[in-house]
Amino acid sequence: MLSQWNRFVKRTFDVVAAALGLVCTGWLILLAAVVARWDTGLSGFFRQTRLGLHGRPFQILKIRTMRNIDGLTTTVTTARDPRITRIGCFFRRTKIDELPQLINVLVGDMSFVGPRPDVPELMEGLSGDDRVVLSVRPGITGPASIKYRNEEELLAQQANPDQYNRMILFPDKTRINRRYVEDYSLLRDLIYIWDTVAGQRSARSDELEGQPRPDVTRRAA
Template sequence: MKRIVDLTLSLLALPLVIPVMCIVSLMILLTSRGGVFFRQKRVGRFNKDFTILKFRTMYKGSDRQGLLTIGGRDRRVTPVGYWLRRYKLDELPQVFNVIGGTMSLVGPRPEVRMYVEHYTPLQRQVLDVKPGVTDPASIEYINENELLEASVDPVRTYLEVVMPRKLSINLLYIQSATWRSDLLVIFRTVMAIFN
């Protein structure tokens, strides 16, 4: 049932998403060098790598300088990129990950392999389900970059505080998730972005 809901909602959203994606693509091309999309290996269901698709929000090659981006002080993020991240528009291309079956609309946000290596055996249970475009932890940590910006050691704060908390939230959610609860998470995500 979850796959049917994912496909139905994604296909219904395409007529709305495609024009926005065209405008965003043009903004990226006109304001910084490099391609429109950013592709990165993430860890998906059953601990298998897949390629996540996002709009590029950083200057070309900046991802080689570290994985975390830190709020308003991160010079690697383009001016348009800050705006895209603020409204989560950089995640729109993941509708194609959902249609392709590597992601779900709702599920634990996928991490890079380097961070997954820090998971405890219990935390690895999030890898039993498809990763999602949004999840309950994304709503709670909608301003994650600002939290990390305030930290003296953002990577350590992420690994020791933020990531374990997000994993706990998502572990609780996946134990009782239904397509109805997924719709509620989608609705709450949209509300959180615009509040």
């Protein structure tokens, strides 16, 4: 669990790194937002309600990568989602769409590392010891995010992506995030940031246990 000292150091790092990140990438965020507006015909910034620290709702910020299609309202996105534009696909592949979350980090909604914030419909179902994941700020990246870095491709292989996400992915992410909170260390945060930037798993990322077993995957599909 996080001590008061760890919380102070973690928050200080977040503020300094987010401020520097915005100075370096602010131009790219604005350019991407303009391109996204032209590409989708909607606001270049996408906002969605997620649950954060202590279960408080906040508006997560992203570069918009999808257009609206009548009848498609699912919050689960697969690699074959017809709403994703070609430019949006590039933004998602390069993670440019995630850069506005530096603002979320700076204002205190999020941290660089932590459990990925999810929609209220899923997070409100947490109970018992699982609710410990709400005791820290959600992160841009984290052990569960790294394990499922190819989540959209994995979901695209399922007959029922919504069910697979609810029954397989979300419980496994919750398990990983519980371990992150319960065994927290600042060193691990730095390792997860390195893994994210490098695009590969570190040998020290011991939460990463591979994809769900094939027999479980088939049952969920």
